[in-house]
Amino acid sequence: MTLQNRVTPLGELVATPARGRWTGNRGGRFHDSQAQTLSARRWASRRWICCRLDFKGRRRSVWGEGYTELFFHDEASALAAGHRPCHECRRGNAIAFAAAVQRAFGLDGAPRADWLDARLHAERLAAVEQRLRVHRDQRLPDGCVIAQASQAFVLHGGLAYPWEGFGWVDRRIERTLLADCRLVTSPTIVGALDAGYRPDIVILPIA
Numbered sequence: 169m170t171l172q173n174r175v176t177p178l179g180e181l182v183a184t185p186a187r188g189r190w191t192g193n194r195g196g197r198f199h200d201s202q203a204q205t206l207s208a209r210r211w212a213s214r215r216w217i218c219c220r221l222d223f224k225g226r227r228r229s230v231w232g233e234g235y236t237e238l239f240f241h242d243e244a245s246a247l248a249a250g251h252r253p254c255h256e257c258r259r260g261n262a263i264a265f266a267a268a269v270q271r272a273f274g275l276d277g278a279p280r281a282d283w284l285d286a287r288l289h290a291e292r293l294a295a296v297e298q299r300l301r302v303h304r305d306q307r308l309p310d311g312c313v314i315a316q317a318s319q320a321f322v323l324h325g326g327l328a329y330p331w332e333g334f335g336w337v338d339r340r341i342e343r344t345l346l347a348d349c350r351l352v353t354s355p356t357i358v359g360a361l362d363a364g365y366r367p368d369i370v371i372l373p374i375a
Contacts, residue, residue, distance in 0.1 A: 171231055172206055173199075173238050177248035177313045177320040177331055177352055178296060181210060181238070186334040188241040189370060192218040192251050199236045212236070214289040215281070218246040223257040241335045243368035244322050247361075248313035248353045250292030252284055265365050272359030284356070291354035300351040304344045309361040311369055313352040320352060324369050335372045 172183040175192075196212025199205065218240060230237045240246035243253075253261035266278040279287075296315055302308065312323045321328035322336050328343045329336040351358065361367070 169204060171204060173231065173236065174334055175238050175240050175246065175249050175251075176334075177245040177322070178315065178318070179210075179249040179292065181206065182334070184334045186241070188239045188334065189221070189368065190218050190240040190243060190246055191221050192216070192238050192240065192246060192254065193235045194238065194251075195235075197233075197235050199231050201232055204231055206236075214285040216249075216251045216285070216288065216292075217254040218243060218251040218258070219254040220257045242370040244311045244313060245331070245336075247311065247357050247367055248320070248322075250288055250354060250357075252288060252357075255281060265360055268360035268363040268365035269356060272363040273356075287356050288354060291356060296350055296352060300355070302349050302351050304347055304349070308351075308358070311353070311361045311365075311367040312358055314346070314349040315352050316346050316349050321346065321349075322369060324371065329371050335370065337372050338374055 170183045170185055172181050174182050174184050174186065174188065176182060194211035195215035198207045198209040198212045200207065228234065228237065253265050255262040266284065269284065270278045302314055308323055310324050314321050314323065320331040321341070323343065326343065327340040328346055330339055
């Protein structure tokens, strides 16, 4: 049975055999372990994180009695969906991410998890069509995700790569050809990317 636990860059949960390179959760459990289906909710708390697939040899029963396990194609798509690096299994990345947010917004110190979670949750609740409109010539860092209508693109090396199936595919497009786009990646995460945080970006060959 393919579970509805793959996360798209737009934050939607879909069922597909592709698992991706990262796992994570949304702060707890919001699935029915017997029926193996989601509840009406799409998160349990504001603590949305992106984790390593393997950590200290731990083994979990996906969608068992614990939290609702989710999976991401790459870190760029996880960030776009509003998930931050986990401080337990990805401590180095979490520290680097918080330091980048500190630099981006001129904070006195690195923000703590509760501060990040409250801020990110407020930002990700906005529907894509209500998010910041970006000009085709506006400078954005690698790893940002933009959307033209419901089509998402990740920016990498000055080019835009579309989301197809469950991943970014190598149909590279000059960003200047994309008009009327919205910024999917939240402003706080864009700030972190602009301040030097480098996410995992995986471009798939065209099938």
